[in-house]
Amino acid sequence: MIVNISKKKVKSDFVNKVEELSGQNLLACYQCGKCSAGCPAISQMDILPNQIIRLAQLGLKNELFKSKSIWVCASCMTCNTRCPKGINVAEVIEAVRQILLRKRKDHIELKDLSEEEKREVPPIALIACFRKFTS
C-alpha cells in the first residue's frame, strides 16, 4: 500500500478539528499498540485503533472516513483506560464520526429498521444507536 503524506495534510484543518473535538493531543501517541491489543471489536475492524490514531496524525481523512472501524467502535473505553500516554482513543474515534455526522451524513436511518426490529430491542439500544449514528 502506498501512503502519500504531505505537510499540507499534516497541518490540515482536519487534524486540528479532530484534536479540538476529542480534546486529545494526537502526537502523544507513540504507536505501542496497546489500544488495539485490548480492543474487543478488532475482529470486526478493517483498520485498528492505533492505525486510526496514526491516520489522524497524518491528516489522512479519506482513509478514516471510508473505514468500517469508526462505526464498529462502541466507545467501551478499554483503550482509554490502558493507553500509557493517557490518550482517549475513543474520543478520537468519536471526533472522526462527528465530523462526518455533522455534514448531515447519518449512518443509520430510522425508516430502514423494521417494526419488528424496533420492537425487539430495548429503548436504551435505540436511543444510544441514534445518538451515536445520527447528527
Added chain:
Amino acid sequence: MKLTYYPGCTLKNKAENFENSAIFTLNHLGVEVQELSRWNCCGTVFSLTTDDLMHHLAPIRNLIRVKEANSDKVMTLCAMCFNTLKRANEYMKNDPEGLDKLNQFMYREKIKYDGDVEILHLLELLKDEVKFENIKSKVVKPLTDLKVASYYGCYLVRPQEIGIDDVENPTIIEELIGLLGGIPVDFPYKTECCGAYQTVDKPEIVAERTFQILQSVQKSQADVVVVSCPLCAFNLDHRQKETVQQFPEFKHIPVLYFTQLMAIAFGSPEDVLRFDLHYINPKPILKEKGLI
C-alpha cells in the same frame, strides 16, 4: 437524608424484572427510596466531544429533579444511566463556564444547578450505605451450590474516575454473590464490551461478542450469568438466538440481573422475578438447585 431513585426508560418495560427485583430487595433490607415524580431520558450515552454542551442538558435536568425532591443523592439501577448521569455531573463540575451556560439555557427551571448531586449505583448503595455485612443476615434462602459468573460490561467500571470498582478486575458483584450463599466464579471476559447499541443494526457483531463472552463463562463452569445493565442483559440473553445461528457449537446459558438473585435469596415470590421477560428461561437451573 432522602434517597431518590432514577429509573430510566428501559426499567419501565424490557427490564421490569430488574426494577421489580431491586425494589423487592431494597424493601427487604429496609431501605427507603423514592422514585422521582418526574424524570426524562438521560441520553443513554455520555457525549464525548468537547463542544457538545447540548447533550449534557438531559442528564443535568434529571439532577435538577433530584434537587426539587429535596434530595442530593440519587440511585440508579441501569449501568448506562449511572454512567451518563455521573459523567455529565463530573464534567459540568469541572467546567463552571459550561455549567453557567447550561443554567442560562434552562432559565425556566426554578433551581440553578451547581453540581452537588451525588449519583450512586445500587451496588455502591449496598456496599457503602447498607453495608455488605448487614446483607448476610437477611438471607432466607441461600443460593447454595449455584455457580454465578458476574459480568460487569463497560459502564459500571469505565472510565476509572467514575467507576464503582477496580477498572480491570472488579469484584463487588462476586462479593455480593458470596454473601448470598452462592459460588462466585471468575472468568476473563467480565469487563469486555457486549457490543452495546450495535445490536440495533449489526446484531451479528453482538452475536460474536455474546459467543466469546458466554463461552468464557461456560469454561468457568458457571450455571448462570448476572448483569446490571439492561443492554448487556438483552445482548447476552436475547441475542443468544442469533449467536446459536452464527455459532452452532454455542450452548445456551441463562442471564439474570444480580437483583433477581438477591430477591430469590431474600425469599421473593416468583412473580417479582418476571421470568417471562427472559429469552433463556432461568427456571430449570433454579429449580434444580432448589431455589424456586
